[in-house]
Amino acid sequence: MTNILLILLFVLLFLLFFYSKLNKRLAKKTKISPTYVPFLKEQEFNPDISTDNWDLHKLRLDKFKRSQYKGLTFFVSSENRIYYLSEEGDKVYC
DSSP states (O other), X not given: OHHHHHHHHHHHHXXXXXXXXXXXXXXXXXXXXXXXXXOHHHHHTOTTSOBOOHHHHHHHHHHHSEEEETTEEEEEOTTSOEEEEOTTSOEEEO
């Protein structure tokens, strides 16, 4: 009777050890990588990257005469007026 209890205890410990190893492996496989967010310096030197930062948007307009802000590309005209193009291709001044 004692031999059976020892064998059951050994099997139970083995299963617990195996389960903990399996759990750790599954946890490593299911890590979610964060989405790519360009660094501020990369955004500063590339006006084609959309930004939500108003100050960065204004800086890029001054430097490159164009900038993407919240998915919409804005331009600076020769008269220093800011505009974007509508879906029909018309200039919409701000």
